[in-house]
Amino acid sequence: MTKIKFFFAFAILTLIFACGQSDNTPKADGAAVFKTNCQLCHGADGKLGLNGAKDLSASPLTEEERVQVITKGRNLMLAYENTLTADEIAAVAKYTTTFK
Template sequence: MKTNIIFIAALLYVIITMAFSTRSDEGKQLYEHYCARCHGNDGTRGLFGAKNLRQSGLSDSAIIQQISNGKRIMPSFRKRISADQIYAISTYIKSLRKYK
């Protein structure tokens, strides 16, 4: 019985880790496609006044809102990509921060 519980816990850990890893990979790919041109691969580029994402202190909801609606010269992406993709990008953006 104890062996079964350990096996199930290990299996759940692997599944959850794979799910987050896939989301992170998707977020990175989407970021590189849609965002890196202005923000740079590491989030520090600042082309056309783009903010340094490594220093951003925006909350999750603020990041999602800004990607969805755009701001100043940054276009809105809500009609180009899905809400899940926007969430994946926001998760990746948070991984670029110097502090977490």
């Protein structure tokens, strides 16, 4: 009996832990990633627009769509899938939504 109770307590704890882990807030520092990789074309405030780069403060794209553009690239915008980790891309995409 005690063994079974112990098992359930353990199962519940594991569940709580798993839920805590699955919150998808990126761990990387989006601002730092932006400064090193994106500022050159997009500017510190996202508005520079060098070489036809889009004004990120006026972008209608959702966070997921931004992740897509950053990961796969588009026209003159480079793909970052080999340069940044998925977490860094998520963090920098989130950061670009703060320019509004």
